[in-house]
Amino acid sequence: MSRELNSQNYPLLDLSSKVEYALLALLELASHHGQKVPLTMSEITAKQPIPERYLEQILTNLRRAGVVQSQRGSRGGFSLVREPWQITLLEIVTLVEGERKEKDTSEAATLERTLVHEIWDKANTASIEVLSGYTLQDLCQEREARAQHSPMYYI
Numbered sequence: 001m002s003r004e005l006n007s008q009n010y011p012l013l014d015l016s017s018k019v020e021y022a023l024l025a026l027l028e029l030a031s032h033h034g035q036k037v038p039l040t041m042s043e044i045t046a047k048q049p050i051p052e053r054y055l056e057q058i059l060t061n062l063r064r065a066g067v068v069q070s071q072r073g074s075r076g077g078f079s080l081v082r083e084p085w086q087i088t089l090l091e092i093v094t095l096v097e098g099e100r101k102e103k104d105t106s107e108a109a110t111l112e113r114t115l116v117h118e119i120w121d122k123a124n125t126a127s128i129e130v131l132s133g134y135t136l137q138d139l140c141q142e143r144e145a146r147a148q149h150s151p152m153y154y155i
Contacts (some may be wrong), residue, residue, distance in 0.1 A: 005050035013127055022058045022096045023089065027143065029068060030136040038070075038077030045148040058096070065095045068081035084140060 028044045041059070045052050059078055062068045067087065068078050080087070107113075 016097065017054075018058065019093050019096050021048075021054055022062065022092055023052045023139070024050060025055055025058060026062070026067070026080070026087070026092060026136055029078060029080050029141050030087075030140050031143075033080050033084050037075060038079040044076070062095065067092070067095065080136075082135040083137070085135050085137035087136045088132050089134045089136075089139075090128060092136075093131055 013025060025044050025048065028047055029039055032039050041052055041055050044050065050058075055153055059068060059070070063078075066081055070076065070078050070079050
């Protein structure tokens with residue numbers, strides 16, 4: 001008896017903690033883009049559940065990649081180098097995860113293998129299209145829109 005898998009419970013594309021934390025941190029930086037004062041790691045972790053040691057590694061890598069810049073001193077912190085609408089989610093995923101190695105295709109190509117690889121290539125192309133179609137600005141705007149539709153009440 002075969003059981004249908006619910007695609008919601010069986011993610012083919014895994015969202016790693018590293019990518020998730022990078023996107024959450026960048027979302028905070030994008031929200032404050034345009035303000036003169038950079039955000040500190042403490043300010044980011046106060047709004048997002050990111051372990052500070054992990055955040056430090058992620059921000060260091062993003063700084064080396066030229067996505068964020070750091071400022072030292074008492075008024076120091078991190079800020080985006082470019083505008084939020086110029087940074088795609090695909091760029092962040094690629095920077096954080098690193099380049100993927102091409103699979104060894106030296107095994108004999110059969111009709112069946114070719115069919116399977118073509119379908120996987122289509123799925124990969126679709127994920128690239130989706131991730132390249134969203135920017136940090138899109139995330140900020142969507143967060144604002146959803147926050148307005150479901151206001152939180154504090155007691």
